[in-house]
Amino acid sequence: MASLDSHLPEAQPQRAGVASLSLAAIGVVYGDIGTSPLYAFREAILAAGARHGGVTRADVLGVLSLIIWALILVVTLKYVLILLRADNEGEGGTLSLLALAQRSMGKPNRAILFVGMIGAALFYGDAAITPAISVLSAIEGLKLVTDQVDPFIEPIAIAIIIGLFLVQNRGTEAVARFFGPITLVWFIVMAAGGTHWMVQNPEVLTAVNPVHAIRFVADNGTLGLIVLGAVFLAVTGAEALYADMGHFGRRPIQLAWLFVAFPALLLTYFGQAALVLSNPEAMANPFYLLFPSWALLPVVILATMATIIASQAVITGAYSLTQQAVQLRLLPRMKIRHTSDEHQGQIYMPGVNRWLMFAVIALVVLFGSSSSLASAYGISVTGTMVVTATLAMVVAHKHWKLPIWLSVAIMLPFLLLDLIFLGANLMKIGDGGFVPLGIAAVMLVIMTSWVRGTAIVSAKDREAELPLGTLLDQVEQSDRLVSVPGTAVFLTSTPDLAPAALLHSLKHFKARHEQNVILTITTADVPRVALSERVQIEEVNEHFRRILLRYGYAEEPDVPQALLQCRRQGWKFDIMATSFILSRRRIRISTRSRVPGWQAKLFIALSRNSAAASDYFRIPAGRVVEIGTQMNI
Incomplete structure (x- = not known):
């Protein structure tokens, strides 16, 4: 496994340094797992x-023993020490692991694709619940400051959530530089509060012995x-450290966990347990009661800032996951705006932002408190973890070239856990767990419908279109076509077939440009493609x-920029004398449709609402010509 170190991006540590990257990673x-002490031990x-x-x-x-060993086994061993090695050229996360598994198999595998789609769909459930439960749990601390604030908890939470989503289009660069220091202070405060009570009742240190955890589960049926379902709240956010590996690198994430996050979390859970042993009534809100009354308001304010940071990380993660899903052809094209000229990864997706905000607000209104939401939390995260462990087995065997028995032996204990x-x-499920499952089910239906629909459209294209060589022979032999100056670029996903836009252009205009380009844009199973390999x-x-x-699946296509690289390979053209001729397809349901009517209607709706190819590929609007075609599926 040591050879996997070569996959990590070396440029980032050299540029920013391990210490600063570790601080940013904190x-x-x-941010997500760091706010779990607000509600995990309590629930x-x-x-x-x-x-x-x-x-x-x-x-x-x-x-307490269950929480400690969940942090050790799930976060430290599974993610920090093992899964951070399962990187796809420095990138992590469910879809990166899916792409790596598909590439390792040597050919597309439907079973692996479906498992990966389940993991991606479950993430959206987590993305909706995390801001709702985090912000609510932080604001609920105000109840300990004054009883009169109780009716305003929900409106305050909604106001914070709306504000958080409304500022997304401005980008997070200015705020992000404060994320690390603020969260570091949050971890220090948590550790201090926990240490104070732990010292007064050191008996809680015996919970490190796993016998306490085993005995509790065995005795309580x-x-x-x-209780295990509630204990899992302590490790929600573990997927984030794997998904964000591409931003910070493996070593900074490991150092941030081992020397800051993990010790601080242990101390605060030890402290909460010691407090409850000393005062059982404190179990109503053991986190905030760690602190003296004079410190409550500052801690609530700090907790609110920490939960906003945790929510921000999940929101930007939803953008990144959606962008990767679009590139991997799992979702239709969507509008993407860059919020930073310096950092390509900082993007804003209006459609995702809008629907995610509605979902979060609906959850706050529907459940009303963090305790109620806790029942809905966890299913999507555990489901994603099951998917990750399953795909990791494939990667360990096919990519790391380990014997199948060793691959299973490494990951099976974690999969069983x-x-x-x-x-x-x-x-x-009955207490609210149906919510993330419902969100995941909707996303899975959308993804499967899109994948199936695009496969049918591609097959129809192959049935209807001429081989490019045959068409070009006819064009060269025709004496009725007029040659016009300039360059025409025709986009197609099947470069061996004549694009529909080219066929209609020749048929209706009886003209051929001096230069014609059949342009195909593909997505590789790697996060980024070197510039030297960009153009062929x-x-x-x-x-x-x-x-x-x-x-790569983590990149955003920029056609004009890429075509400028063609100059280096000897092809000279004038972008202002170039027309991009695209086919705008209108899809209708055939009486002999191969898909159920509802799925065909869903695919058509997704197609009509997908971002225009000219916008997605950054083609200048003034250089685009669209030719309409019709297809029955």
Whole structure:
């Protein structure tokens, strides 16, 4: 596995330094898991106390031990030490792992593709719930400052959430530089509050012994599984450290976890357990009660800032995941705006932002409190973790070239642990767990419908279109076509076939440009493609040439910029004398449709609402000519 180090991007550590990248990672990567102490221990201990209206010493130590070992096994061992090595040329996350697994297989695999789509769909459920539960849990601390604020908790939370989403189009560059320091202060404050109570009751340190966790689950049957579902709240956000690997590199993320986030989380959970042992009534809100009354308001303000940072990380993660899904042809094209001239990864997607804001506000209104939302939280995260562990087995065997028995032996224990957590969280479906599952189901239906629809359209194109060579022979032999000056660029996904726009142009205009380009844009199974490998030119004849542009799934296509590279390969053209001729296809449902009517209607709706090719590929609007075609599916 040591050879995998070569996949990490070396430019980032050299440019920014490990220390500064680690500080930035504290804010962006660990914002989500860093706000879990606001509600994780509370929900787990309340679930444990539901048996007889209170908790015993064994209950407290058992719950604490479960949280400690969840952090050790799930976050530290699985993600920080193992999965951070399963990078796709420095990029991590579900879709990066999917692309790496597909590339390792050597050919597209439908089963692996479907598993990857499930993981991506589940992420959207997590992206909707995280801002809602994080902001609510932070604002609820105001109840300890004054009882009169209770009716205003929900409106305050909604106002913060609306403000957070409304500023997305301005970019996060200016705010992001404060993410790391603010979250670092948050971890220090949490650790200080926890240490104070831990020192007063050091008995909680015995919870490091896993016997307490095992005994609690064994002695409590179904209740033990319910508590496990709540315990999992302590590790939500673990996927973020894997997904954000491309932004910071493996080493800064590992250092930030081992020396800051992990110790601070342990100390605050030790402190909450010690507080509950000393005062069982504190289980109503053990986090905020760690601090003296004079510190409550500052801690609430700091917690609110930390939850906004955690929410920001999830929102930008939704943008990045959607962009990758579009590039991998799992979703239709969407409008993308760059919010920074210096950092390509800082993007804003209006459609994603709008629907995600509506979903978060709806969750706040529907559930009203972080305790209610806690029942809905966890299912999507555990499902994503199951998908990650499954794909990691494929990568370990096919990409790392490990024997299949060793690949299974490495990941199977973690997969079984994830399945146990998933089973525990599935018990909460009736209490709100249906929400993330519903969101994931909708996204999965959209992705499968788009993949199936585009496959049918591609097959129809192959049935209807002429081989390019046949058409060019006819064009060269025709004496009725007029040659016009300039260059025409025809976009197509099948470079061996004549584009529909070219066929209609020749048929209706009876003219051929002096230079004609059959342009195909493909997405590789790697995050980025080197500039030297971006453009491939093939001379077909005196008037026609084929150009292939290759982009990684984490890149955004820029056709004019890429075509300028053709000058280096000897092709001279004037962009102001170039027309991009695109085919705007109108799709209708055939009476012999091969897909169910509802799915065909969904695909048509997605097609009509997808971003125009000229916008997505950054083609100058004044140089675009669109020719309408019609197709039945």
